[in-house]
Structure formats: C-alpha cells, structure tokens
Amino acid sequence: MSDILKVENLEVVYNDVVLVLKGLSLSCPRGEITALLGANGAGKSTTLKAISGLLETEDGKVTDGSIVYNDEPIQGIIPEKIVRKGVFQVMEGRRIFEDLTVEENLKCGAFTRPRSEIAGSMEKVYDYFPRLKERRKQLAGYMSGGEQQMCAIGRAIMARPELLLLDEPSLGLAPMLVEEIFDIIKKFNAAEDVTVLLVEQNARAALSVAKQAYIMENGRVVMDGTATDLLNNPDVQEFYLGMG
Numbered sequence: 001m002s003d004i005l006k007v008e009n010l011e012v013v014y015n016d017v018v019l020v021l022k023g024l025s026l027s028c029p030r031g032e033i034t035a036l037l038g039a040n041g042a043g044k045s046t047t048l049k050a051i052s053g054l055l056e057t058e059d060g061k062v063t064d065g066s067i068v069y070n071d072e073p074i075q076g077i078i079p080e081k082i083v084r085k086g087v088f089q090v091m092e093g094r095r096i097f098e099d100l101t102v103e104e105n106l107k108c109g110a111f112t113r114p115r116s117e118i119a120g121s122m123e124k125v126y127d128y129f130p131r132l133k134e135r136r137k138q139l140a141g142y143m144s145g146g147e148q149q150m151c152a153i154g155r156a157i158m159a160r161p162e163l164l165l166l167d168e169p170s171l172g173l174a175p176m177l178v179e180e181i182f183d184i185i186k187k188f189n190a191a192e193d194v195t196v197l198l199v200e201q202n203a204r205a206a207l208s209v210a211k212q213a214y215i216m217e218n219g220r221v222v223m224d225g226t227a228t229d230l231l232n233n234p235d236v237q238e239f240y241l242g243m244g
C-alpha cells in the first residue's frame with residue numbers, strides 16, 4: 001500500500017533557538033489510521049503543525065528533512081494551499097468559533113468546496129453526529145466540551161479531506177465520550193476512505209482504532225509498529241498504558 005504522507009528526518013526549531021523535532025520520520029499508509037503517541041512536550045503537535053503549514057504562525061521553522069504528501073514536497077507551502085491539497089487539521093482544544101452557530105461553524109470547514117456540495121456534506125456530518133443536528137442553530141460556545149469536539153471534527157469532515165490530522169481529540173473528555181468520538185473517527189475513516197494521523201496522549205484509546213503507531217520522546221520516534229504489537233509490548237504497557 002502506498003504512503004499518502006512521508007515525513008523524513010524532520011527538524012523543527014522555534015524562535016530560531018529551540019530545537020523541538022530532532023530528525024523525526026514517519027509515514028501514513030493511504031486509507032489507514034496512524035497514531036502518533038507520546039508524553040507532554042514530546043513534539044506531537046509540532047509535527048502536525050509542520051505538516052499543515054501552521055508552524056510559521058508560531059515562529060517555528062523546518063530546518064531540515066522533508067514532508068512529502070501525495071509524492072509532492074509540501075514544506076514551505078502556506079496553510080490555505082495545503083488545505084486545498086486535501087490536508088485538514090483539527091487543532092488541539094477544539095478551536096471552534098464560539099460566536100457562530102454550529103451550522104455556521106460547519107460551513108466554515110467547507111470553504112474550499114463548491115457551494116452545490118455543502119448541503120450534502122452537512123447531512124453527512126449530521127448522520128455521524130445527530131447531536132449536532134439537534135443543536136445546529138445554537139451558538140457553538142454554549143455547547144459542552146464533547147459537543148464542541150464533535151463540531152470541530154464535523155467541520156473537518158465538511159472539508160472532505162484526503163488526510164485528516166487530529167490533535168488530541170480525547171483531551172478533557174469523559175471516557176464514554178472518548179469512545180463515542182473514536183468510534184466515529186473509525187467509521188469516518190472506513191466509509192470515506194480518509195487517511196488519519198491521530199495525535200494522542202491517550203494511548204489506549206488511540207491504539208484501539210489505529211492500524212499502526214509511532215511513539216515519540218523528546219522530538220524523535222523511539223518505537224513504532226502495528227497497534228496490536230504495541231498493545232502487547234511490555235514497555236508500552238508499562239509506560240504508556242499504565243499496566244506496570
């Protein structure tokens with residue numbers, strides 16, 4: 001199976017001084033869910049921002065290595081063009097527009113799509129998240145944390161991405177909601193043939209939906225393998241699954 005995304009030996013520096021990614025390599029097989037795991041500060045969000053072109057907005061810079069998407073190098077391309085190429089990132093902390101309704105938030109995700117396709121996509125999002133349909137006229141800022149996360153993912157679905165980058169969708173959610181959201185990510189991945197790169201601190205939840213995973217420490221990948229192998233690995237069990 002071909003890789004839709006290939007990151008090789010990536011180095012990222014913030015503010016010209018802080019080296020945060022120190023030669024990171026990973027690849028995402030087309031159509032599958034790949035998880036990127038690791039503790040706080042390992043560099044997971046930085047990796048996603050490097051891929052989606054958002055690093056520059058935070059004084060970050062790729063100083064070495066390559067990011068190849070659909071066989072084309074994409075580093076240095078502005079975020080809007082990267083979205084148009086089919087890469088969409090759901091940022092950590094559900095960055096939705098709080099003063100817009102759910103429906104307006106969803107429409108924002110479709111800014112690259114022809115108008116004629118928007119209604120159909122909106123129905124699709126409501127099929128995945130019936131709760132969003134019930135609340136479609138409500139201001140997004142008044143929704144619960146879980147509903148806001150659904151709205152953020154719904155907005156990404158509206159963009160009809162080929163590669164979906166998800167940054168900690170489980171953050172701050174109750175276990176039952178985590179399960180609900182991960183089930184939907186899995187359904188969406190299977191039904192729409194979307195490749196997913198999922199950044200998570202909740203290794204157990206991520207490995208339950210991912211096909212393969214990378215574990216990062218201090219700006220580098222320290223372990224990788226199929227989700228099944230990692231779930232059965234004693235070191236992973238001890239350090240990332242709390243089974244030690």
Ligand code: ATP
Binds near residue numbers: 039042043045047058
């Ligand atoms: P978390 O789960 O806490 O978000 P992470 O693995 O996603 O962790 P990053 O957010 O990528 O890690 O951060 C990696 C390192 O880069 C941290 O040491 C962080 O302090 C630093 N860093 C992140 N963003 C910036 C920034 N805009 N300017 C300077 N340093 C930054």
